[in-house]
Amino acid sequence: VAADPTLPYRAALSAFATGVTVVVAEDETGPVGLTVNSLASVSLEPRLVLWCLGDECDRRALFGAADRFTINVLAAEDMALCERFAWGDARLEPHEVRLAPSGASGLKGALTILDCQAHTKIGLGDHMVIVGRVMDFETRPGDGLLFFRGGYGRAST
Ligand SMILES: Cc1cc2nc3c(=O)[nH]c(=O)nc-3n(C[C@H](O)[C@H](O)[C@H](O)COP(=O)(O)O)c2cc1C
Numbered sequence: 001v002a003a004d005p006t007l008p009y010r011a012a013l014s015a016f017a018t019g020v021t022v023v024v025a026e027d028e029t030g031p032v033g034l035t036v037n038s039l040a041s042v043s044l045e046p047r048l049v050l051w052c053l054g055d056e057c058d059r060r061a062l063f064g065a066a067d068r069f070t071i072n073v074l075a076a077e078d079m080a081l082c083e084r085f086a087w088g089d090a091r092l093e094p095h096e097v098r099l100a101p102s103g104a105s106g107l108k109g110a111l112t113i114l115d116c117q118a119h120t121k122i123g124l125g126d127h128m129v130i131v132g133r134v135m136d137f138e139t140r141p142g143d144g145l146l147f148f149r150g151g152y153g154r155a156s157t
Helices: 008-015 060-065 079-087
Strands: 021-027 030-036 040-043 050-054 068-073 097-099 104-107 112-124 127-141 143-148 151-155
Touching: 008 079, 021 079, 021 104, 030 050, 030 068, 030 104, 050 060, 050 112, 060 127, 068 104, 079 143, 104 112
Parallel strands: none
Antiparallel strands: 021 030, 021 068, 040 050, 050 127, 068 112, 097 104, 112 127, 143 151
């Protein structure tokens, strides 16, 4: 098989260490997750964050149309959840759900849960930039999951 031509560029970007989140939105059957590391804070007042949704993603229709979603920052122990919500079964089991005050589904065990209303969506290149307004949030102490050069690490202070 031919080498992926995007590989050298992706390898260059992978030198930028990030945390890992799972974005959760609901379809008619319940909550669905997607592993995302493109999170950035945009504005404090109002509270706005953005993440980027790939056009190729099989869950694009759901996440691209969602009016509400939660962004769940993974703890260092939750590497398995990172991989599952990237490539495995993306449906949350009822015991994995932590309900936000709005009634939106978050991921139990997350370090931070941002409860968002979709604010702006912009198609740019092969991704959609999704800006969320943070309506509510929860956070707890604990070490974070790091993603760096295609592998995982632990962020602690
Ligand atoms: C650490 C990590 C970060 C990711 N970040 C993003 C992201 O920011 N945006 C995105 O659309 N997909 C991201 N993905 C990929 C998706 O989680 C998912 O694997 C991809 O959409 C392919 O899913 P599919 O094969 O079911 O379509 C990330 C995957 C991993 C492992």
